[in-house]
Amino acid sequence: MSKPKKPGRFSREEAYEAFDTISKGSDLAVVLIATSLLDLSLENLLRYKFRKNSSTVDRLLHPNKGILGNIAGRAQLCYCLELISKSDYQDLLTILEIRNLFAHNPRVLDFNDEQVVAQCKRLRAPCEVITPNTEAYDKQPKHSFRINVATLWRRTHFYDY
Helix, strand or coil: CCCCCCCCCCCHHHHHHHHHHHHHCCHHHHHHHHHHHHHHHHHHHHHHHCCCCCHHHHHHHCCCCCCCCCHHHHHHHHHHCCCCCHHHHHHHHHHHHHHHHHHCCCCCCCCCCHHHHHHHHHCCHHHHHCCCCHHHHHCCHHHHHHHHHHHHHHHHCCCCC
């Protein structure tokens, strides 16, 4: 019998599946899966810093009941604790704005929607890392979103608690 998985942890296979969806999925699936993946990464990052094997920590980070049960609160605390940079924090907030555009809109959105394009242009992480030609990059909002998610995930996921 396998031992139960720690809260906030995901297997390598689950991460591969998530990134496969982010790579090939519909625009809605890309946004929702990417945001969930970043949420788990921030939870993992906080668990790395918090007291180990604590039911209090589990209650704080509980997705439905915890004070830090959502990605916005987790991002704020990670930034305040200097676990993520200001630039990464701002990119996370922009990704949350994009997620909210998709999740709270009665029409089906895609990455060509004016509001979504405008938010994607605000994302910075990959421009700092790999993209010297911002104009060409701005023409591919879905690609910009994916690269930002991958960059943020790489900066937050590797902590082990």
